[in-house]
Amino acid sequence: MLRRRALGRGALLVALLVAIPLGTPVPVAYADQVRDRQYWIADYGIDRAWGITRGAGVRIAIIDTGIDGSHQDLLGAVVAGTDVSGLGSADGQTPLGSDRRHGTMVASLAAGRGNNGTDGVIGSAPEAQLLSVSMSFSGGDVSPDDQIATAVRWAVDNGADVISLSLTRNTRDWPESWDRAFSYAAANDVVVVAAAGNRGSGTVAVGAPATMPGVLTVGGVTREGLASDTASSQGITIGVMAPGEGLVGAVPGGNYVSWSGTSGATPVVAGIVALVRAAYPNLDAANVINRVLVTARPASDTTPDPLYGYGLVDAYAAVTADVPLVSANPLGSIDDWIVLHRRQEGNPIVVPLGPPGTSADEQAQPVMAEPVAAGTELDIVPYAITGLFGLGFLVALTSGLVLVLQRPRNR
Incomplete structure (x- = not known):
């Protein structure tokens, strides 16, 4: 397990997701056919990056519906886990909810081992370790907001070097309960x-x-390499682009699915981040992120671009290019944001706790808030999702169309 502690603090986010309708079953696909469909392994320089590193020693936390670690493509990948919903198993490996397949799909694209090495789903970082943090997007007594905050802190305390979140709100804001959790992750690199x-x-x-x-x-x-009309949103906070259509992933029970969405693009990039962390174990998070950004292949005349961000992620360039060091996360600081935007008269803003084991005397002191004009606070919009599952979930997933590819039990 690689352990580094941040020199600077970058901001981290969590949010609500849009649920996706499930598709209909399609004809049987063998594991070797699945590997043949992973076009992004070559197109995004991942196979070339494996000549440098395959991610050994790096831990990726998947905060999702739970990972089926018994899938043939994930055997030995999950090294620890937990459940934050109160509905799953203690090891986080019991997939939860009507979207129970989602966590396993995501995990396979980040660090899938590939069945027998040459077939099945292989992730961007096939030798990275996975932490499975299961949560429920509906049901249970613990709110998704609280689950996410708890999940992030657990991941940090259990050695995560990368946290992958294939989920999103349809709003720009987030609960204050996430401020401390994600600032804690940033503080711990x-x-x-x-x-x-x-x-x-x-x-x-x-x-x-x-x-x-x-x-x-x-x-x-x-x-x-064109921005997907269905599988990607746009905005000034886009970092990089990754494959979002025609993806294949593992699902519980030894089967596979074909799917689209940024839920799949995200773990592909999380795996590439793991490759960078393995190749440069002394780089802090700010420089790891910067390396991924500046080595991306520009997709427009403007960088960053509101549709493409810094461009298409390039795994090989990310682990080999000569990139100058930076002193701060190029994507900003959550702590700076908290100081500017969470200020209410009479309420102190407490800087998040430092790394595990840091004494109270070593913690940063509270920053006293200053008054702001009425009406400047962010409003939390009620959760809702669209798709086959209807309304009512607090959190939804960023998958697109999902088609089941049944794997034969005997070959």
């Missing part, structure tokens, strides 16, 4: 990667956590 959301699911503009300072936001493109 953890890179947070979040999905931009999908226009096809009603997310017209990027929502939190992708709007939060310091978070590496991922949009989705077609195989041709």
Whole structure:
């Protein structure tokens, strides 16, 4: 497990998601056919990056519906886990809810091992370790807001180097309860990667956590490298673009699915971040993020661009290019944002706790708030999702169309 502690603090975000309708079953696909469909492994320089590193020693936390670690493509990948919903198993490996497949799909694209090495789903960082943090997007006694805050802190305390969040709000704001959790992650040098959301699911503009300072936001493109009309939202906080259409992923029970959405683009990038962390173990989170941004392939005349961000992520360039060091996260600081935007007269703003084991005397002192004009506070918009599942969920997922690919039990 790599452990680094931040030199600077980047902002981290969490948010609500737009649920996606499930598709209909399609004909049987063998694991070797699944590998053949992973076009992004070559197109985004991931296979070339493997000549440098495959992500060994890096931990990626997947905060989602839970990972089925018994899937043949994920055997040995999940090294620890927990459940923050009160509905799952203690190890976080019991998929939850009607969207229970989502967490396993996401995990396979980040760090799938590939069945027998040459077939099945292989992730961007096939030797990285996974932390499975299961949460429920509906039901249970713990609100999704509280689940997410708890999940982020648990991931940090259990050695996460990267946190992958394939979920988003349809609003730019986020609950104050997330401020401390994500600032805690930033203070402990953890890179947070979040999905931009999908226009096809009603997310017209990027929502939190992708709007939060310091978070590496991922949009989705077609195989041709064009911004997806359905599988990506747009906004000034886009960091990089990654494949968002024609994806394949593992699902519980040993099967596979074909799907689209920034839910898939996000773990592809999270895995690439893991490759950078493995290749440069002494780089802090700010410089890891900067390296991913500046080595991306520009997709427009403007960089960053509100549709493409810094461009299409390039795994090989990210682990090999000569990139000057930076002193701060180029995507901003959550702590600076808190000081500017969470100020209410009479309420102190407490800077988040430092790394695990830091004594109270070593903690940063509270910053006293200053009054602001009435009406400047961010309003939290009620949660709602669209799609097959209807309204009422507090959190939804950033997947697109999902088609089931049944895997034969015997070959």
